[in-house]
Amino acid sequence: MTQEITLTVEKAALEHNIATLRAAVAPAAIMAVVKANAYGHGAVETARVFEGAGVDWLGVADLDEAVVLREAGITAPVLAWLHAPGETFERAAAHDVTPAVSGVEQLEAAVAAGVRAVHLCVDTGLSRNGAVESEWPELFRRAVATHDTVPVEGLMSHLANTSPADDGAQMAAFVRATGMLGDLGVEPRLQHLAASAAGLTFSGARITMVRFGIAAYGVSPFDDRSSAELGLRPAMTMTAPVTTVKRVPAGEGVSYGYVFRPERDTTIAVVPVGYADGVDRAASDRASVTIGDRTYRVRGRIAMNALVIDVGDDLVEVGDEVVLFGDPTLGRQGASDWAAAFGGIAYEVIASLSPHLARRYV
Ligand SMILES: Cc1ncc(COP(=O)(O)O)c(C=O)c1O
Incomplete structure (x- = not known):
């Protein structure tokens, strides 16, 4: 009976949310996160709307999702940050997808594949993917060494949204990472660790880009604040x-x-x-x-x-x-x-x- 169930997605609501979020975090750039079939909204159609609404980037979890977007003709910059063990990144290079790499092995594979650029993913306290602090010196040294051929375009991390104090500690770690990379002579153009919750409420975490998932769909990331209170429309x-x-x-x-x-x-x-x-x-x-x-x-x-x-x-x-x-x-x-x-x-x-x-x- 699934054909009788309909998910109606209102494009104007998606566009409204992007305009609202852009205004909220300007001058930071915005990425619309379209992983997991665009949070159920349908990856390709939704990515097209976001692209038309002028988002700076689209974000996906993995290269499979990225390739689907490219094969559908989406041309906006696409970042993918979760990779299978032994990933060669050849698909990333072939489809002009930018990988965020979490370690030396991924970095070297991405460089060998000839990707256009990389973002370095650092773990500032979420304890998921991303290089931990003890790995930063080696990862950064290698990334700087290949920066002329494969630029380090971005530095990313992801917040645990636990408390202002915990987010602040993660932000401080991110600043240490930026400083360490800066000491090696590289200042990535895109520095991003905030997703919807921090993007909306933690102005210090916006830096040069915010990755909006749930908020772009008009759904509140908070238990105690409705989408209407945030000026967003559920799409x-x-x-x-x-x-x-x-x-x-x-x-x-x-x-x-x-x-x-x-x-x-x-x-x-x-x-x-x-x-x-x-x-x-x-x-x-x-x-x-x-x-x-x-x-x-x-x-x-x-x-x-x-x-x-x-x-x-x-x-x-x-x-x-x-x-x-x-x-x-x-x-x-x-x-x-x-x-x-x-x-x-x-x-x-x-x-x-x-x-x-x-x-x-x-
Ligand atoms: C790395 C990363 N960035 C951004 C997001 C978007 O998060 P949100 O939907 O809370 O905006 C996610 C989603 O989990 C993510 O994994």
Whole structure:
């Protein structure tokens, strides 16, 4: 039934977000992060919109994602920062993709492949990819040695968004890295460690570029601040039609495990959306959806391809459009509301949506 589920992506909202974010961090450059199928919005179409909106860079996790963009004709600069063991970077060179390298081995492979430039990725405290501080002298020395042929265009790191103090400590480490590289005579044009959260609230971390993921899609990176409060518009709306409506007597079990038994006679509506589409099953019996201007609770367990809502005594018909999430300022549930329903984060709600769902760009 996936063809009945529609993810509508409003291009004007994406453009609005880019303009808002650009103004917020100017004069820093901005990268729109389009990894994970553009956070569920559809990689190629979304990257095209961002490119048209004038972002300076597009960011992806890996070279597979980068090549998809290039093969679709995207020409904006693309940075990729997660690489398979033994990556040769030949695809990066062939497709004009800029790799961020996390160590000497990656640097040398990228140089040997003839990439146009590299960004050096340093670990300032996230403890994921990126060279740790003890590795910086060797990595920087080698990068400076090949700088004439493969320029060190950027220095990047990534924040843990733990607390202002922790982010500040990471920023201080980043400044040490910049200083160490500067002492070797190289000052990368693009210095970037802030993503959405720090880009919006930690002005000292913006340096010369900010990598915006979630905020570019109009979803707040914060639990306590809505997208509207940040001046952003959620670009994606998820809808599906009601496929079945039936009256259920009080006490009758609904969906697997009968975790829901209505206290009084009620009407339930079946919506053909389930966890196979990327909707988290942990939102069972907790999330809400809207039909028109009415909000209804998801009842019982979310199944692989269906969920059930309790519409009480309202008149709901087969074919009525159910909005699972969209822009809360329009009276819909937001991705954050769904996240709250299953104890997750809004990132998961949008990035988990199955790539097979129909996406419509308006
Ligand atoms: C290295 C890097 N930069 C930027 C981002 C974008 O983060 P956000 O969506 O919080 O803006 C991510 C996403 O996880 C990332 O891994």
